[in-house]
Amino acid sequence: xxxxxxxxxxxxxxxxxxxxxxxxxxxxxxxxxxxxxxxxxxxxxxxxxxxxxxxxxxxxxxxxxxxxxxxxxxxxxxxxxxxxxxxxxxxxxxxxxxxxxxxxxxxxxxxxxxxxxxxxxxxxxxxxxxxxxxxxxxxxxxxxxxxxxxxxxxxxxxxxxxxxxxxxxxxxxxxxxxxxxxxxxxxxxxxxxxxxxxxxxxxxxxxxxx
Numbered sequence: 001x002x003x004x005x006x007x008x009x010x011x012x013x014x015x016x017x018x019x020x021x022x023x024x025x026x027x028x029x030x031x032x033x034x035x036x037x038x039x040x041x042x043x044x045x046x047x048x049x050x051x052x053x054x055x056x057x058x059x060x061x062x063x064x065x066x067x068x069x070x071x072x073x074x075x076x077x078x079x080x081x082x083x084x085x086x087x088x089x090x091x092x093x094x095x096x097x098x099x100x101x102x103x104x105x106x107x108x109x110x111x112x113x114x115x116x117x118x119x120x121x122x123x124x125x126x127x128x129x130x131x132x133x134x135x136x137x138x139x140x141x142x143x144x145x146x147x148x149x150x151x152x153x154x155x156x157x158x159x160x161x162x163x164x165x166x167x168x169x170x171x172x173x174x175x176x177x178x179x180x181x182x183x184x185x186x187x188x189x190x191x192x193x194x195x196x197x198x199x200x201x202x203x204x205x206x207x208x209x210x
Contacts, residue, residue: 001138001140001146006155022083025191027043031169036172049119053121057135070127079124083117
């Protein structure tokens with residue numbers, strides 16, 4: 001991949017990652033509940049889901065997904081249901097009993113948080129179709145495709161890890177400012193509403209018809 005092409009793709013990656021979406025909401029929710037270091041496992045899961053999406057596009061399966069109404073709908077509605085489930089869990093989250101600045105946070109299982117992030121990204125067919133439309137613009141068909149997709153994948157993952165670190169850290173710091181159960185409950189329900197909003201947006205996505 002030529003340097004100027006990669007630089008253009010790098011700018012696109014920052015714009016895409018910074019745009020608020022289900023991944024950003026999941027990262028902030030994890031930071032709010034578990035703090036930065038524990039909550040950041042969610043971001044690792046997001047990247048595994050992102051890597052899967054890139055592999056699907058590189059393998060040509062993304063074209064099948066883009067043209068198959070059944071496959072698109074199955075993945076889309078799984079994503080909708082999963083985001084709603086996350087909203088319910090967030091709504092029901094119990095405020096911490098110790099509310100001072102040194103209060104311990106709930107301990108989430110790293111594997112559970114990784115799987116949570118993975119499912120958020122992997123269950124979004126819109127992202128696969130989007131990448132199917134965007135990534136080929138940065139691919140030179142005269143050069144080895146595998147190397148180019150590896151460069152694209154590493155670039156997207158590194159940028160998204162940085163951005164999700166920002167979202168996770170921001171929410172983790174916000175939790176330190178919450179002093180009452182009412183404030184914590186309000187924040188939990190705000191994130192629950194954001195998950196529902198993300199689910200509603202995903203539900204409106206339609207497969208592009210050629």
